[in-house]
Amino acid sequence: MKASDYIVEFLISKGITDVFGYPGGVICHFMDSINKYKDEICAHTNYHEQAAAFAACGYAQTSLKPGVAFATSGPGATNLITGICNAYFDSIPTIFITGQVDTYAAKGNLKVRQRGFQETDIVSMVKDVTKYSVCVESPDKLQECLEKAYYYATSGRPGPVLLDIPADIQRSEIDIIIKECFFIKSIELENLQESVKLVIDALVKAERPCFLLGSGIKQSGMAKEFITLLEYANVPVVTSMLAFDVLAHDHFLNYGFVGANGHRYANFILAKSDLIITFGTRLDLKQVGGKREEFATNAKLMRVDIDFDELSYEVRKDEIQVLADLKVLIPELINSLSGIELKYDEWISACDIIKNELRYIDYEKYHDFIHAISNKIPDNTMVTADVGHHQVWVAQAFQVKEKQSVYFSGGHGAMGYSLPAAIGAYYGTGKSVISINGDGGLQMNIQELQFVRRENLPIKIVVINNFALGMIRHFQEMNFNANYTQTTADSGYTAPNFEAITKAYGLDYYKVKELEDIKQINFNSLEPSLIEVQLPMNTYLHPKFGFNKQNQDQEPSIDRKLYEYLMEL
Known part of the structure; x- marks a missing residue:
């Protein structure tokens, strides 16, 4: 053939x-x-x-x-x-x-x-x-x-x-022989039952345990099974930014995502835990900070990963490493935990207090727009987000529902990802997609609007337009005495007329300047459209890790009495 x-x-x-x-x-x-x-x-x-x-x-x-x-x-x-x-x-x-x-x-x-x-x-x-x-x-x-x-x-x-x-x-003609053409070397994983025992023994002994989830949970196809595991373990959960959608926003054990721009309450809970078990997350610098050895020093750290090379990059010398495939380990943990009663009522109450005290402390108007969009879109919707301020705002403020998933360009941080990824997400699931972009990122692959129109895909393209390259503009404000270069309209960057561009591609267009404007948009429509959310140029990304501070003590600093109260819970 x-x-x-x-x-x-x-x-x-x-x-x-x-x-x-x-x-x-x-x-x-x-x-x-x-x-x-x-x-x-x-x-x-x-x-x-x-x-x-x-x-x-x-x-x-x-x-x-x-x-x-x-x-x-x-x-x-x-x-x-x-x-x-x-x-x-x-x-x-x-x-x-x-x-x-x-x-x-x-x-x-x-x-x-x-x-x-x-x-x-x-x-x-x-x-x-x-x-x-x-x-x-x-x-x-x-x-x-x-x-x-x-x-x-x-x-x-x-x-x-x-x-x-x-x-x-x-174009050549070939003969296909049905046979195993190469030797498949199996991945050498640790003894499964020994790994299960390590995890369960640690949970039994712990008083303030916490699960830290990474995107490995999603990529292994184990997100639903993990929720079953939670029903038995009853352990507070924090996530990496890429995995913030594994649990619905209102799940009673969901305590946000961690890291430099993560939820303050998530970082506090890590700092107060006596056991942290990570599943499929590489614990990069944005999660653990520049001084890896100082990450969550009050807790026993157990890392579960399928990649030996990631485990070789230690966070702490005393960490416990479990080389395991989540597709195999999680079902075994479910079976083993089904007969064990674990109770952490006091710890969960403390986590709830921390979350309630800090939940809205960093909210700005742009978070409200993300929040409002998330409440309007249908339950069974995929979401892709590009790279920039809006990406982190999505993780901070998007109210994920049980049947929704959100996808980013994580480690590479590639602007221009959201729109073409939304196209792939549609063909991967057959579901409607919301593509959230910055004005800079959308222009990286803006030509794919023609794909969306040509195939009449049920994709809503949201453009969070602050008329600047917001993340770099903010960095220049903080580190270069507000000497903006190539990031604002006065320094070499401009955003186009998105309404005119949308009409050229034959898409429906909506302009949003106030929260009330979002109520007028029919997100249930299957027609592709572009929704431009216009914001002031000076937007910011808070919180962030403080220099020479512990991870939970993010900037801008919170009231010291509140900080001490939460640390003493």
Whole structure:
């Protein structure tokens, strides 16, 4: 059979229904093969390869199946790199397929920069931000390379892989032999029962335990099972920013997200805990602060992760490490806890006091807009947020409902993520999507408005427009004596007329200046639209970690009597 046909059949066999990309000469055989199978799999044309990569990420995040993006060689392939990095740092299972010049036109070992038109060694460029990347240089290697790529993308800690496939390999005829083409090395995890015993013994002995969740809970598909675990454990929960949506906002054990810009009450609860068990979070500097060894020193720290390399980056010398797959560990914890009664009533009462005292202490008008939007959108809605002030405001103020999920570009922090990720999220779930953006971030991939209009997708694009690059403007105010450079209208940055742009793309437009304006918007409509929320230029991000202060003592400082009262609870 034709090699490119086999690639498509392989993707279909893995349950992948949608792929994203941009046409090009040396990827045409793959495109043509997808069209042959259009009743089983659909190729969606984005308007930039970076957007295709982000759409693949959104598809994978929401469907828990690998996202697939394709591009031609040269600039098409290099335009994928930002999305590849995003998938790598956020552990998103993705398969990137790039076309390459014919093998006989490649430079090989010649000491020239380029032989074939648009020839670029993309494999070497992405080797440090992929789990597996290879150029398929002969037809008889295709089957093995495909199976390896899928395995590495989805096994252990997920991530991106890349297959660079020359055009002559795509169009070649191959014989497929049904066999195991390579040896699958199982991940060596710690003894399961020993790990379960470690966790349960620690919970039994603790008086003030706390669970700290990371996005590994979502990526492992264990979010619902974790809620079942909570019913038995009855333990207060805090999260990383990427996992703030695992629990509904009104769940009685939900105590916010931690870190530099996290909820004050979440950081207080960590500081007052005597046991912290982390699940699938890497405890980066924004969570634990610059001095890792000083993180939550009053608590025994137990870290559960599937990635040995993350565990090798210790927070404290006395931490307890559990190398485990959450898909295996959480069901075992549920079974083992079902016969044990754990009660932490006094501790939960103290957590409630802390939360009630600090819940609204940092609220500003822009939080109210996020809050109002979250209350208006339908229960069964996906949300994507871009990078900037609004991203953190979403985590701080969005009232997540039980059937909702929110997705960010986390470790890579890529502006321009939200809109194409929303496209991928729609195809991954079939659900309506709210894409929340800043005025700067939306312009990074604004061309994808044409995709939304072309396919008439049920996506509402919210633009939080403060007419500035707000996060950097704030940084300049605090650190450069308000010497704004390239961040405001007077210093080299401007926002466009979003109403005119929206009309050019044929979308409905709404302008919001006051909270009352949000009430007039029908978020239940399936028609795509753009909603511009206009704010003053001077917006801020509070709270934040204070210099040489403990994590719970965020800035701006709270009243010292209140601080001491909460610490003594």
